[in-house]
Amino acid sequence: MxxxxxxxxxxxxxxxxxxxxxxxxxxxxxxxxxxxxxxxxxxxxxxxxxxxxxxxxxxxxxxLILARSSRALAAMELGELAVAEETLRRLIRRHPLFADARAALTALLWRRGLQGEAESHWAASAGLDDRYADARWLLATRQWPPGPVQDLQQFLASRTS
Structure with missing residues (x-):
């Protein structure tokens, strides 16, 4: 090789x-x-x-849009939020029904303090695939990095308080 x-x-x-x-x-x-x-x-x-x-x-x-979304998630884990956000927004523009990118953008926007926009992306994501609310599924099956999973879980917890 x-x-x-x-x-x-x-x-x-x-x-x-x-x-x-x-x-x-x-x-x-x-x-x-x-x-x-x-x-x-x-x-x-x-x-x-x-x-x-x-x-x-x-x-x-x-x-292979899952590779692009995964790259953005890895960038989030590395603190490269601008790169991750640009990638996720581009994915959502081209693939508006791609739940992974919407859920990842929800986590990123929450981390940046943009609750309202995070809410709108979460509504779309949850309507497409409710597994994104399950941290165990995100970590074990979808294999998201721990940082974005924690951000998404904090976002979800804020909605119930």
Missing amino acids: ALILLFGCWSPGPALGNSLAADPDPVKAEATALYNLGAVQGARGNWQGARCSYGAAARIQPD
């Missing part, structure tokens, strides 16, 4: 496609492998590596 360093992140080089030749769609296989690598890196607390892997997956397969 050939890897090149691009903007401080490892990216697959041209030879990686050859190693996936048995897959009917090597581009999707490559993107999936990078997405899964990001999940492993995040599970180990390496959010910088996860952000890079998710970003590489999204560059290889632009329609």
Whole structure:
């Protein structure tokens, strides 16, 4: 497997496609492998590596919107709120029914103190997929970073007080 360093992140080089030749769609296989690598890196607390892997997956397969959302979540965990917000807003503009991006933006807006706008994104997100209210699901299944999960849980707790 050939890897090149691009903007401080490892990216697959041209030879990686050859190693996936048995897959009917090597581009999707490559993107999936990078997405899964990001999940492993995040599970180990390496959010910088996860952000890079998710970003590489999204560059290889632009329609893999979960990779873009995961990259934004990793950026949130790293304190890169402006980058995360721009990515999430762009995702929501292009995919208004994408609950993950709306829930993530809810957490980010709550962190920034923008309760009203957070409420509106949460209403859309909860109407699309109510699992986002479950912190255990976010951490274990969806594999969100702990910071955004905590922000979303604080937002939800503020709504009941």
